[in-house]
Amino acid sequence: MKQLSVLLLLKIIFVSSVFAQQGAIKGIVVNQDGKPVQFANIAIPQLQVGATADQQGAFAMNHITPGMYEIKVYMLGYQSLKMKKTIVAGEATVLNIMLEEDLSKLNEVVVTGVSRATEMRKNPIPIAVIGKREMNMNVNNNLIDAIVQGIPGVSAVTTGPNISKPFIRGLGYNRVLTLFDGVRQEGQQWGDEHGIEIDQYGISRAEVVKGPASLTYGSDALAGVINMIPDIPQLPSGKWQGSFTSDYHGNNGMIGNSLGLAYRQNNWKFVLRGTSRLAHNYRNKIDGLVYGTAFREYNFSGLARTDQSWGHSQIGVTWYDNIQEIPDGSRDSLTRRFTRQVREVDDIKDRPIVSNKALRSYSLNPLHQHIQHYRVYNHTKWNLGNGDLNAMIGLQQSIRREYNHPEVPSQPGLYVVLNTLNYDMRYNFPVINGWETTAGINGMYQSNKSKNATDFPIPDYYLFDIGGFLFAKRTFGKVDVSGGIRYDSRFIRWNDFYVAPNPHNGFEQHIKGADTAGAELQFPAFSHHYTGISGSLGATWNISERVLVKANIARGYRAPNITEMGSNGLDPGAHIVYLGNRSFKPEFSLQEDIGLQAWLPDADISLELFNNNIENYIYQAKLFDDAGNPVIIVPGNTTYRYQQSAARLYGGEVSVNLHPRNIAWLTMNSSLAYTQGRNRNQELIAKYGDEARYLPFIPPAHIRSGLKATAQRNFGVFSKVYVRLEADVAGAQAHFYGVDDTETFTAGYTLFNVGAGSVITNKKGRTVCEVFLQLDNIANVAWQANMNRLKYFEYYAASPNGRLGIYNMGRNFSAKMVVPF
Secondary structure: OHHHHHHHHHHHHHHHHHHHOOEEEEEEEEOOOOOEOOOOEEEEOOOOEEEEOOOOOEEEEEEEOOEEEEEEEEOOOEOOEEEEEEEOOOOEEEEEEEOOEOOOOOOOEEOOOOOOOEEHHHOOOOEEEEEHHHHHHHOOOOHHHHHHHHOOOEEEEEOOOOOEEEEEOOEOHHHEEEEEOOEEOOOOOOOOOOOOOOOHHHEEEEEEEEOOOHHHHOOOOOOEEEEEEEOOOOOOOOEEEEEEEEEEEOOOOEEEEEEEEEEEEOOEEEEEEEEEEEEOOOEEOOOEEOOOOOEEEEEEEEEEEEEEOOEEEEEEEEEEEEEEEOOOOOEOOOOOOEEOOOOOOOOHHHOOEOOHHHHHOOOOOOOEEEEEEEEEEEEEEEEEOOEEEEEEEEEEEEEEEEOOOOOOOOOOOEEEEEEEEEEEEEEEOOOEOOEEEEEEEEEEEEEEEEOOOOOOOOOOEEEEEEEEEEEEEEEEOOEEEEEEEEEEEEEEEEOOEEEEEOOOOOOEEEEOOOOOOOOEEEEOOEEEEEEEEEEEEEEEEEOOOOEEEEEEEEEEEEOOOHHHHHOEEEEOOOOEEEEOOOOOOOEEEEEEEEEEEEEOOOEEEEEEEEEEEEEEEEEEEEOEOOOOOEOOOOOOOEEEEEEEEEEEEEEEEEEEEEOOHHHOOEEEEEEEEEEEEEEOOHHHHHHHHHHHOEOOOOOOOEEEEEEEEEOOOOEOOEEEEEEEEEEEEEOOEOOOOOHHHOOOOEOOEEEEEEEEEEEEEOOOOOEEEEEEEEEEOOOOOOOOOOOEHHHHOOOOOOOOOOOOOOOOOOOEEEEEEEEEO
16 A cells, blocks of 8 residues: 555656646637637647637647747638747746738648648649638538539539549549649549549548649649648647538438547647448439439548657558449430349340339449549658658559449459559758759559459559659749749550450450460550650749739640550440550640739639640540441440540639628629630541530539628527528530530539538537538529530430430538537
């Protein structure tokens, strides 16, 4: 007993000594009128710790290691504030903070598209940011659609509500580089029906670079970059923090649930998240419930980070599993009700009609995709004097199976496994005479293998990418100048790939080994080396603190992807036979950007214009024979052949955010995005005229305008109450690639949406939950987007109701609740 007492006394002395060696920060945040700024964020970026002000504006951070730190205070609707304070052991530093109201975002910091963290206003490259709260307000079926709604100039090719591929200013597929926490996403993204394989609930913000970002990332960033940054909460040592998100959509019965947990112990931080989402078929008033659009998705992610005096290191893992139905659009010719395939070879007119029970069921039909994606990566930064060395390494595996055999449902038609090693090393030199310089090298190694499949749209291949770059920036008075140069090298090869009938089931199979007698050589061996030089030069002229002009010129580079040069077979999920071309050259673009941004007392204004000329532009078009009949290689599937020609894209975006000071509760956000895509293949234009004059998948003129009213006081437990009304207007797309009916005219449409939300607090002012409500397409308008692939899912030349193809989602009520704890 005496020994126990001594040990207890020693422990008390030790703990007291430890706490005596720590400091603390506490204080209050108010506005210019002396009123508390609730929910203001106070952070020490160097320590990755932070706190949130309560309903009285008070905050506290304990267990802070003594030293000099920069403290950042920020809150939407106020100008950010930075200060340096010395934390003393055993004492509490008291801060009385006053924030100046400002509805604009003057100093938002981004890291995408440049070599080191840079204030967005200083970067001449057009960059846009959308935060977590805005994404929550949009309450979409998937993350890309939320970004599309929030950032003008970004659009998407869709295949139902859960598959959206981002386009930036009319360019997509491998031209848009999608990143997760700075690691490029690799998962067979060449396909129309392939999504992005990222947990939408675990993202804190998305940063979008509009324009060639090849300087930093190399090939596949010709159109721009979308970097999705995971949610890493700032919290005090020894504390757990979590959040639970529940999401429901009435149109397709989508149910989403996500649980996130975070814990910090001294210099270590740990974050975990698990998510599930499932939905039945979506509905519109023309087609009813659209067969083949249900899905079930699961995500898990984990992250560990340590911040030390030498720098920091962060390791992350993600696990993604999605079963997604494959729509084919087959119907009864008279009733227009959807039918389903039950025989391997059949007449579409004899297919049975899908029952209402099956259309509403959460059970997935046998014809579906199964996508699995695994990733582990590490970011490490070492402080080396006044410079720093940054390294990233990542491993990914993407497994894609597409089941398209109704009589043998367990046999995948497509089964590919893609393994990728990503690497990046860059050094930020010490600032010399005002110059901030970065040199780096990055790239990837890939191998793609077909497994037990029956269809082989692409060969097994090996790819190695490596590129080096030099980037520099400097401020000359009111002018910020930045630019750099890069050289890229890509090696790609594959061996002879033979196929032959499988005697056990009659389907095709991959023949391996030396015995290839009687087999067909579907992919003859190929090896090629692509190289490219890219670069950019731009400047930002800060006319005043609130008005600036940006200009940038950039040369982008992109090597042909595997499907463009190597494809020769059916992609079951797309219902398309792709034919590639081995002689394709790399794409090179020359894009000029100019922009004006003004943060005025009552309005924020942004104008961005661009002109982009592309050499060797690659696109796909339907294949027809000399008699004008469509070439059918696989019955029931369309055949597309890739083309290459010169192209030009031009246009711009205008955004106006009105926030009158005399009506502090009201804001109005309006944006216009316009892109024109011209095909410069003069031989094709001479033959087909206007049908060949434009590029495929170019979004029409798009206007978004919204009014938002936010309560300036609390209503009991309800705070930050808002309501908003939005008009989404898309013009008709008469400028389309119409050769051989690859695309057709798309009528314009106007959708009205309304939303509301609030933060619910307890009596102590702590947040209990956030609620977001949304009603999209209030009038249940029947509409088709020209970039919706389902528009072209049609088997008949005429329809009894005069409507062809599948329409987009009808009226949809959605509700999201986020519960922090």
